[in-house]
Amino acid sequence: MYVNKRDVTEWQAILSIRNVTCSRGGDYTCRVNNSDGKVHNKSTSLSVRRLPSAPTLSIYPIVETLTINNPNCSAGNLGYYPAMTFVWTLTEENGIETNFSPTQITSVKSSNTQTCTTSGSSVLDAQRYSGGSWNNSLLCCKLTDPTTGQVVKADCKKVYTLPANYCTGYNDDFRYYPYEPCNTYVQCHDNYVYFNYCNDLFCINPVTKRCDIPKTS
Numbered sequence: 001m002y003v004n005k006r007d008v009t010e011w012q013a014i015l016s017i018r019n020v021t022c023s024r025g026g027d028y029t030c031r032v033n034n035s036d037g038k039v040h041n042k043s044t045s046l047s048v049r050r051l052p053s054a055p056t057l058s059i060y061p062i063v064e065t066l067t068i069n070n071p072n073c074s075a076g077n078l079g080y081y082p083a084m085t086f087v088w089t090l091t092e093e094n095g096i097e098t099n100f101s102p103t104q105i106t107s108v109k110s111s112n113t114q115t116c117t118t119s120g121s122s123v124l125d126a127q128r129y130s131g132g133s134w135n136n137s138l139l140c141c142k143l144t145d146p147t148t149g150q151v152v153k154a155d156c157k158k159v160y161t162l163p164a165n166y167c168t169g170y171n172d173d174f175r176y177y178p179y180e181p182c183n184t185y186v187q188c189h190d191n192y193v194y195f196n197y198c199n200d201l202f203c204i205n206p207v208t209k210r211c212d213i214p215k216t217s
Contacts, residue, residue, distance in 0.1 A: 021114060022048050022113040022116045025048040025081070027045050028045075029041055029043040030042045048080065048081060049080060050077070050079055050080035050081070050117060052075065052077050052078050052084045052143050053076060053077040054154070055074060055075040055153060055154070056073070056074050056075070057071065057072075057073050057139070057140075057141045057155040057156070057157050058071065058072045059071050059139065061162075062134065062160070062161040063129075063162045063193045064128075064130065064134065064161045064164050065128050068128060070123050071126060071139060072123050072124075073086060073121065073124075074120075074121040075119060076119050077117050077118075078117070078118040078119060078143060079117075079118065080111070080117055080118055081116070082145065082146050082147055083109060083120075084143035084144060084145060085107075085144045085145075086105060086141065086143065087100075087141075087142040087143075087151070088105055088124045088142070089140045090137050090138070090140075091137060091138040093136045093137060100124060104124060105124055106123045107121070107122040108120055122141065124139075134159050134161050135161040138158060139156065139157055139158075160179040162177075166193050167186070167188035167189075168191050170188035171188060171189065171190060171191070172188070173188050174188075175187075175188055176206040177195070182204065183200065183202060183203055183204060183215070184196075185198070201214065202215060
């Protein structure tokens with residue numbers, strides 16, 4: 001941008017940026033020179049930021065010490081400049097909160113410089129849900145600003161587990177799954193727990209052992 005002003009001692013130039021994209025970030029310099037050949041420069045930096053959206057936490061049905069499927073957290077928008085960091089916490093039934101070690105967390109991120117977004121996912125190594133502190137606890141996947149440590153967005157879900165001996169003494173038999181979602185049920189075989197599911201329109205009926213109760217919501 002070039003501005004030519006004569007016979008004035010003070011003036012102001014404004015640079016307007018429309019259709020802001022990530023490529024607009026960088027160093028900007030305002031240069032002023034007069035008829036005496038004097039040149040004055042003033043520079044500043046512009047950072048393009050984008051706030052993150054809430055993540056989505058997914059938890060599979062769990063049998064303590066046996067289930068190998070780990071909790072997964074996905075985020076279509078982790079924010080931009082900076083991108084948020086995944087942090088996992090578990091609040092036990094007695095109120096004690098545990099922050100999981102980064103060695104138990106595997107995260108993947110991908111940035112798009114056109115839309116100023118970073119997407120990603122994170123998997124928590126739950127170590128087969130051992131330790132006896134998982135049932136009726138609250139598991140949270142938090143998006144944390146790496147520069148301040150502040151939690152910006154989070155998704156938390158209740159965790160319910162079945163004991164490892166839930167199918168002991170049962171063979172080729174149906175057992176009721178006492179937690180949500182209601183379309184989940186247990187099939188026991190050789191003392192092992194196998195999770196089965198009705199379709200998304202029905203809940204399992206513990207009396208008839210059939211998927212014949214319509215979902216209400």
